[in-house]
Amino acid sequence: MSIVRFIADLHLSHANMAKRRGFSTVEEHDEHIIAKWNSVVNKRDVTYILGDITMEKSAPYYLLDRLNGIKHIVLGNHDRRQDTKKLFQYAESVAGMIQYKGIMLTHCPIHPTELEYRVPYNIHGHIHDKQVMKMLDGWEVPDERYFCVSCERVDYLPKSLKELGIER
Numbered sequence: 001m002s003i004v005r006f007i008a009d010l011h012l013s014h015a016n017m018a019k020r021r022g023f024s025t026v027e028e029h030d031e032h033i034i035a036k037w038n039s040v041v042n043k044r045d046v047t048y049i050l051g052d053i054t055m056e057k058s059a060p061y062y063l064l065d066r067l068n069g070i071k072h073i074v075l076g077n078h079d080r081r082q083d084t085k086k087l088f089q090y091a092e093s094v095a096g097m098i099q100y101k102g103i104m105l106t107h108c109p110i111h112p113t114e115l116e117y118r119v120p121y122n123i124h125g126h127i128h129d130k131q132v133m134k135m136l137d138g139w140e141v142p143d144e145r146y147f148c149v150s151c152e153r154v155d156y157l158p159k160s161l162k163e164l165g166i167e168r
Contacts, residue, residue, distance in 0.1 A: 051076020
């Protein structure tokens with residue numbers, strides 16, 4: 001039986017992100033992501049990558065072939081539109097946002113009003129830090145309708161709906 005999983009913000013071969021995440025080299029960063037991914041994803045599993053595969057370059061896309069399973073991609077703010085054709089060599093689909101089982105899959109979090117009448121949850125990336133959502137005055141406002149799956153937030157492991165607490 002296959003499992004559907006979600007992760008965002010791989011930033012493969014991105015030197016500044018590797019350093020920010022505490023890795024000594026880009027290679028160490030990329031190998032860590034690949035090892036963690038492959039430790040939980042098998043060849044029949046489906047994984048939605050919610051944006052920022054790299055930092056505005058397509059050369060590292062070949063690394064996607066080293067990640068187990070079937071991949072669907074939601075483009076992020078650092079994924080270039082002109083590289084979409086090349087992404088299809090490594091993924092089953094590429095989209096701007098996807099609705100899956102009534103859940104909106106995006107790179108950036110969607111506006112809260114969308115959650116009031118369209119979908120009950122939003123799985124997203126983009127927010128790398130430990131913060132949840134902040135109001136203009138600086139107060140944290142946890143919102144249980146949002147699930148951030150940026151690599152750092154999920155220990156570099158693609159997560160299932162059950163692991164996120166959406167599905168029992």
